[in-house]
Amino acid sequence: MIGKSSKIEKLIIIFTDIFIIILSYLFALWLRMHSGLFPKSVPIVFTSVHILTLFGVTLFQIYIFYEKGLYSEKNFLRRVKQVPIIIQSALITIIFLLFFSYLTKENPFLERRSVIIIAFIVEIFLLVFFRLVIFRNFFHTLLKKGIGKENVLIVGKKDIAERLELALYDFDRFRFLIKAKISENITVNSVEKFIETKRVDTVFFIEEGIEKNTLVNLIALCKNKNLQVFLLSNMFDFAFSNVDMTTFEGIPVIELTQKNKFFNLLIKRVIDIIVSLLLLLILLPFFLIISIIIKIDSSGPVFFLQERVGKNGKKFKMLKFRTMYKDNDERVHKEYVTKLIKEGKKDESGIYKIKDDPRITKIGKFLRAFSFDEFPQLINVLKGEMSLVGPRPPIEYEVENYDQWHKRRLSVKPGMTGMWQVSGRNSVGFEDMVLLDIYYVENFNIWLDIIILLKTIPAIVKREGE
Structure with a gap:
């Protein structure tokens, strides 16, 4: 399986995102029409069109989040990098809503332009606040208690493996639990045995120290088992080309995990x-x-x-x-x-x-x-x-x-x-x-x-x- 803690966090965050998007539009509508903070005007009648539009807008924005990599491992572990993605996606959603209104001649949530502006501001604030403050503290508390730790296997040259172990500890000492390091007699069977006996979630391969054909088969083995896979590599010229580059405390690695589609x-x-x-x-x-x-x-x-x-x-x-x-x-x-x-x-x-x-x-x-x-x-x-x-x-x-x-x-x-x-x-x-x-x-x-x-x-x- 893909890293336990990351998978659990992603599910919680996706459902929270859905809730926040819906809440933001409803709150904006209420604030504009019923709070008394704005001049009175012709009231907006909340209809089934509003409900369907809100449902469509929410799914559309979650899809944009997904397509822009907001839930990818690369951005997921670095929450600050998510802020521009959130802002871009919210703007794209507003453009989508305006385009939908133009095509259908319906104006849900556009009866008052201030509703969209309020929804945009509230949504950005809540999404960023939950990611940078609430979720960060909540999930770190769980990890400190041993809940959701990722069992890690490092395969490859010994000295690099030891440096990587220290880098993972410095990056997030509560998230990664190094179960084993294999530096000698590296074969598909030996690695598969470690994966099964140690219940490994994430594997780091160091290209130096692994025979190339063996490396290709090892990566295939891990991907077939749906594990999180990273590669430390000087060259990367075989078929598994859909990759993301990331770093752990200055050590560059290539993420090979199958993207969620x-x-x-x-x-x-x-x-x-x-x-x-x-x-x-x-x-x-x-x-x-x-x-x-x-x-x-x-x-x-x-x-x-x-x-x-x-x-x-x-x-x-x-x-x-x-x-x-x-x-x-x-x-x-x-x-x-x-x-x-x-x-x-x-x-x-x-x-x-x-x-x-x-x-x-x-x-x-x-x-x-x-x-x-x-x-x-x-x-x-x-x-x-x-x-x-x-x-x-x-x-x-x-x-x-x-x-x-x-x-x-x-x-x-x-x-x-x-x-x-x-x-x-x-x-x-x-x-x-x-x-x-x-x-x-x-x-x-x-x-x-x-x-x-x-x-x-x-x-x-x-x-x-x-």
Whole structure:
């Protein structure tokens, strides 16, 4: 898990932020209209429009806080740096409210301009005061009592590890509890053992003293376990590129922890449901035609159900149109994929598709060429087992041959299309495919999904699925 104390604090602060934003607007409305401090004017009638607007403004501002990194570890541990973010976000919210008013011709909270000004001042004061005074003292009191301490593991060169330990103590002696330092015989198994036995929350890796391939797998291990990860590095040139630089008492470290993408994931799920449902309704006649042709072409069921490995290793039944003859031998594909993963790719044939595979039916070749066989997976998307965009779901025997860093692609929902499908489709080698998937995991956002979906259409038309 991400650092215990930070996670608890973030949840408390997010709910407090919501309360303060709502309170600020209601207080401003009351102060302007009912306190007697301002000249009397036509009273504002509080309606359902005000309630809906207040709800929307609150969610919008929390989203801006989140997008600007107010809840990120980098800014979270340094509360003074949060002040300009709070002011900027409040101003953006006011602009949003003005724009909303212009579009809808509704004027909730804008009946008197002083209401917005008062709400802005009160909100800034309360948000800053709670962060710099109330929360600081409250959480430090809990940490002094041992509540919410972060168990830390330091891995790497001994002298640097000792300097880092002192720096963490000086930075916040109550927050970090050093459980162990590993400087010799550093392997994935030894570090994993320490993580499990010491119940580690946060890991600091020192690049100097760790073999590079081991370091890559160690970082993947920690990220797969959702731990807080920091790296002391002179160079940083591998796939995990979505990083933040921070310092602990003058020692620069790179934060590698997966960013919280709750809002993007929520929007992604809404899009998945709407798009998959619409496409299923539109494609229903097409599905019926394909089903009839499949039955005429060869004996066997219309659909092919195959167990795949989804997010965090959870298995599910993936649905496809059947493109192979009934009772085909799966060992051929298993041997091919196992060799591909272990030895690497030596030609430009498909990653998972054997060239001129005799097991494929006549209609199957056509369906695969245009990826029509994948369309039933819209049902998997609707059920929440898959997403429209994401790494392709592997078969269990493929995962058995993965290195630790390969497993990073399993940290998100699998998708119908993804980075490697629009970057060369089946001509991409296995290692490159994994790197592209990891890039997607680390840099996911809604706009990236939209770009991938748009690029998928010409890839299908060009028959790059062959």
